[in-house]
Amino acid sequence: MNDEFFIQLAASAAAVGALIALAAWAKIAKPVAPLDEYKARAMLAEEFPGRTVEAVWIASDGCGALAKSGALALVICRVGDGFAARQIPWGQAVSATFKNGRLSVNLGDIAAPTAVISLPSWPPKDLAA
Known part of the structure; x- marks a missing residue:
């Protein structure tokens, strides 16, 4: 092992350390807080x-929400390290697949194709479609 090897090793270690410090400073890996009704509204x-x-309706795990606004359903779902908000017809939301406590809503969007929202039951009994 010669001096060039140790110089390259030290420079690589310094570069990796600088990238780790930048990620910590920018809080890139900061977890997103779960949604509650106030944040969703x-x-x-x-x-x-x-x-x-x-x-x-807020997901039980805080990773999404679904709201009724007239003839539309407003959907919030976690995408990456943030949330995406989309609107779909209310009838589409009511007829979405509900299995094992998870509502799968097809959003038809390449950036957020399906919203999966954990709910105790679906569709709601107190609202008409």
Whole structure:
């Protein structure tokens, strides 16, 4: 082993250390807090201004939410390290696949193709389709 090897090893270690420090400083790996009703309503108000939200169902694991707004369903689902918000017809949300406590809503979007929301039951009994 010669001096060039040790210089290259030290430079590589310094570069890896700098990348780790940058990731820690930027908080890239920071986990997203689970949704609650307040956060979900705030996100819906920001993403869909002017829409009146009649009811909100929050996923039991906090990874999504579904809201009824007139003839539309407003869906929030976790995508990567954030959330995506989409709107679909209410009838599509009511007829979505519900199995083993998980509602699978087809969003038809390449960025967020399917929203999977953990709910105790679906469809809701108190709202008409």
